[in-house]
Amino acid sequence: MSDREEDGTVRPLTLAWVGRQLDTGERIVTTEALHGGITAEMRRLTVRRRDGSTRDLVLRTFVAPTFVEQGEDLLNRESGILALLAGTGVPAPGPVAVDPTAAHCEYPSLLMTHLPGRTAYDREGVEARVPLLARQLVAIHALRPAERPRTYEAWASADALVPPEGADAAVWAAAREVIRRPPPPYEGRFLHRDFHPGNVLFDGPRITGIVDWVETSWGPADLDVAHCSTNLALLHGPAWGFRFAEAYEEAGGVLAAAPDERLYWRLLDALSFASIAEPVVGPWRQAGRTDLTARAVEERLDAYVTALMDTPGGVR
Template identity: 30%
Template sequence: MTANVFGGLSRQALDWVESNWQGAVLEYAKPLEGGTSSLLYEIFATKDGKQHSVVLRLHHKGEWLDQEPDLAKHEAMSLELAAAAGIPAPLIVAFDESGTACGMPAVLMTKVSGSVILPPANDRAWLDGLAKTLANIHRHEASGFPYEYFAYNDARRLERPKWSRVEGDWMRAFYIVAAGGPPADYRLIHRDYHPGNVLWEDGQVSAVVDWANACRGPAGVDVGHCRVNLAQLYGTRVANEFLLAYEYYAGPSFTYDPYWDLLSLVDTLDGSPAVYPGWQAFGMSGLSDELVRFRLDEYLMSLMERFDDF
């Protein structure tokens, strides 16, 4: 085994993969694009006379592991839950919660077919597929799943956004979110559902990936997170079209409340907004930091109007 052929993966990591992938003779590996919170590799091997591949996720960010030291176990349990629920997702092969065996906390999973598609402009069939897939995820109650939703940002501690043209409206949004949300039924939520985590094949959704944050929580959190991403990618109108499509597929099981949209928007703030690197890795062009900030302001104002009308 040579480091170059295996994309710089350590001998320790490769030995761990081989020991958990019975009968496989490792051949080479390549980094996968789009991952920003962890290292992703596709590892190829010969097994039973045929070539197969698996995906290895390595959690390397110390600040994330300090907050959630069981990230690998969390994703492994989430993948088991998704499989039991019949949700198209990778299957868990093995995980190393502490990183003692692999060198870093690790998740080894099957490689699912399909690829991320970010159309250059709104595509109704694409948006429809995103909405239908998310509604199907939310049909599962995930009773007994030990992970529950929590907000990523404390709205009471957020500073005035100097980058915005509507600073005062952002401060009002912080106050609304800090006051707390409405009662909500808890369902299985992906917690990072956006176009970069949905794979397509032959015009259909083939799988949903990146389950490291799945938990039980309000469906509106998933809907809101996807809407924030769509607003940045394509504008508020497309985010609204996604909401309408989701409401259609979810039916009476979902009651919209703009609070979850506002919380999801506030949850994305981490300094001055900028273009998410994963979008560029998947071929999305034409975005700039200035455009993203403009669209976030526009989206915020659309949510504040919903509160006025609610």
């Protein structure tokens, strides 16, 4: 039994709460489910103004028990970051209202402005998109907020690592030992922390929005680069993981100087995907990448980890 609403329906209490955030004379005329997320329900709400024109809002709702428990921290963090990003030049949604403890809604919810564009997962055009992604991430890392966000959290653990079925046991054992080391020293940067093609909106040849700022953190630029690299490696093949790191440096970004330090951050991210292939691949398949089965993604992950261990700094 699931509490998730897979269509565009907005629950009654939440709908009433959203209505109280609208301007006088405005009303919601349509609601639509936005697919592509893993942790929350996303809805686009079309609002008709008094003069007959319309505007769109986006509603994020946490319904899974794990995220409901964390909802207060997650949504307060995201709404605060969205407010901080206003006027920075980074194309992020604007916060409208937040109910992080579900005091008014059925579940913890965040209402924000809607950005134009769509996600792009297709192999066609990836050559042009990668430099755009890299330049955007360099711009994010250049932000120097008056108040730093929380320190990053690692999403992989050497002790909890379970390699995919059929993976090279020796390679993964060696990779496990790499991330068992203490983190290398780093110069802190403002991190999106979940920067990847699924959280970037495109309109033709330009980026129109960066969404999902729930995990924003302070940490090494390498970690943000590693996360986008892993996603590209799984979407398009291991070579694209390496290509993104190159594009980031070509755009003026600075990564760790020592090969073993770069390897640490890349593996810390890549290994976090070892047991989550199925939920990760779901949004990609919904977006049309039906070639990407969970098994195919696991095989690409194994190939990417193997390729990383063959780079300078690896121990193969």
